[in-house]
Amino acid sequence: MAKYKRIFGIVMDSVGTGSAPDADQFDNVGADTLGHIGEFYKGELHLPALQKLGISNLREQEILGVPKIEIQQGYYSKMQEISVGKDSMDGHWEMMELPVKQPLNHFPNGFPEDLLQKISEFSGRKIVGNRPESGTKIIQELGEHQMATGDLIIYTSGDSVLQIAAHEDVIPVKELYRICEYARSLVNGPEYVMGRVIARPYVGPDKDHFTRTANRHDFSLSPTGPTVLDHLQKSGLHTVGVGKINDIFSGQGIAEGYHNESNMDGMDHVDHVMQEDFTGFCFVNLVDFDAMYGHRRNPEGYGQALMELDQRLGQVVANMRDDDLLMITADHGNDPCYKGSDHTREYVPLLAYSPSMQGSGQLPTRQTFADFGATILDNFGVAGNGVGTSFLSDLQ
Ligand SMILES: O=P(O)(O)O[C@H]1O[C@H](CO)[C@@H](O)[C@H]1O
Ligand SMILES: [Mn+2]
Ligand SMILES: [Mn+2]
Numbered sequence: 209m210a211k212y213k214r215i216f217g218i219v220m221d222s223v224g225t226g227s228a229p230d231a232d233q234f235d236n237v238g239a240d241t242l243g244h245i246g247e248f249y250k251g252e253l254h255l256p257a258l259q260k261l262g263i264s265n266l267r268e269q270e271i272l273g274v275p276k277i278e279i280q281q282g283y284y285s286k287m288q289e290i291s292v293g294k295d296s297m298d299g300h301w302e303m304m305e306l307p308v309k310q311p312l313n314h315f316p317n318g319f320p321e322d323l324l325q326k327i328s329e330f331s332g333r334k335i336v337g338n339r340p341e342s343g344t345k346i347i348q349e350l351g352e353h354q355m356a357t358g359d360l361i362i363y364t365s366g367d368s369v370l371q372i373a374a375h376e377d378v379i380p381v382k383e384l385y386r387i388c389e390y391a392r393s394l395v396n397g398p399e400y401v402m403g404r405v406i407a408r409p410y411v412g413p414d415k416d417h418f419t420r421t422a423n424r425h426d427f428s429l430s431p432t433g434p435t436v437l438d439h440l441q442k443s444g445l446h447t448v449g450v451g452k453i454n455d456i457f458s459g460q461g462i463a464e465g466y467h468n469e470s471n472m473d474g475m476d477h478v479d480h481v482m483q484e485d486f487t488g489f490c491f492v493n494l495v496d497f498d499a500m501y502g503h504r505r506n507p508e509g510y511g512q513a514l515m516e517l518d519q520r521l522g523q524v525v526a527n528m529r530d531d532d533l534l535m536i537t538a539d540h541g542n543d544p545c546y547k548g549s550d551h552t553r554e555y556v557p558l559l560a561y562s563p564s565m566q567g568s569g570q571l572p573t574r575q576t577f578a579d580f581g582a583t584i585l586d587n588f589g590v591a592g593n594g595v596g597t598s599f600l601s602d603l604q
Pocket of ligand 3: 499503
């Protein structure tokens with residue numbers, strides 16, 4: 209019989225905990241999402257629920273305002289990434305035992321002409337932008353032009369992403385999705401292989417009032433092999449995806465899915481799923497940390513969002529059943545105090561708690577995010593891709 213009947217895995221998107229040993233290869237030495245937010249708050253960052261779970265204990269240096277404590281609930285550690293990229297897809301796929309080993313295409317100098325021409329012909333629209341840029345900056349710069357001309361705003365970042373920004377009144381969301389689906393078909397290989405095509409709709413009257421909407425949609429590369437989610441589903445276990453999870457795995461291996469309007473909406477979905485009776489795995493992504501604060505280099509907003517989540521986590525912990533396991537982690541870093549506007553190559557936290565645990569303490573640092581998925585498979589006695597190492601027997 210499974211040790212835990214229900215496993216809840218919550219990914220705090222981009223909440224890294226210090227630069228990874230290979231950060232130099234990404235020009236990210238010194239990045240530390242949690243550490244720098246703590247410093248920014250000068251001791252006023254309060255995360256009591258995460259603190260009890262060991263969020264500071266897992267670090268060499270505690271988060272300012274969140275002292276290390278002696279008795280933790282459950283087990284804590286940190287995980288290192290082996291995927292070649294530092295995007296959400298890399299992180300989540302690796303957690304599900306499918307690390308991304310093949311480098312994907314990046315376009316730091318803009319997309320090739322042939323690709324853009326095809327998108328232009330398909331959509332009947334001209335293309336502007338075509339460079340790596342922050343999504344909020346580029347709509348401020350080109351949004352009014354788009355309103356006047358109907359041109360598509362296409363841009364990228366340090367990740368393997370092709371993003372299309374479109375004002376909802378000028379290019380309806382449905383049309384934008386169709387264009388993105390077409391663009392997706394162009395970057396599935398063999399010539400170009402990209403992680404994600406992302407629809408970026410926004411609204412607003414003018415450049416000082418544009419806001420992006422929750423109609424964002426990610427069109428990911430389909431998983432290139434079976435994932436932990438597939439293995440679980442094939443073995444008759446229930447799988448739930450909350451937030452971006454469904455997009456990241458192209459729906460593969462997910463039986464029940466929820467779209468999040470925000471982090472708090474995501475936590476409402478968690479509360480809802482916690483009331484359901486099932487045997488299996490609920491995989492949750494909370495993207496606001498990344499999209500609203502990390503890429504925007506906004507440490508104040510980031511800290512606020514962490515404190516809001518912390519309150520909700522306190523309730524989750526209180527509502528857990530004895531045979532529930534909660535694991536909290538992240539998919540990459542995005543230090544809001546770092547240069548640029550891209551993700552940062554960092555360790556991610558790993559917190560594991562069940563009310564049935566008798567012990568607590570530190571687990572060895574995980575050499576790959578895949579240990580997360582390997583532990584879930586081990587719990588249900590299901591064979592996987594053999595990539596990670598289960599820490600199930602350490603949870604006592
Ligand atoms: O600046 P915005 O549009 O939020 O884009 C960011 O979001 C993408 C996906 O996380 C990243 O690759 C980065 O480009
Ligand atoms: Mn992410
Ligand atoms: Mn991101």
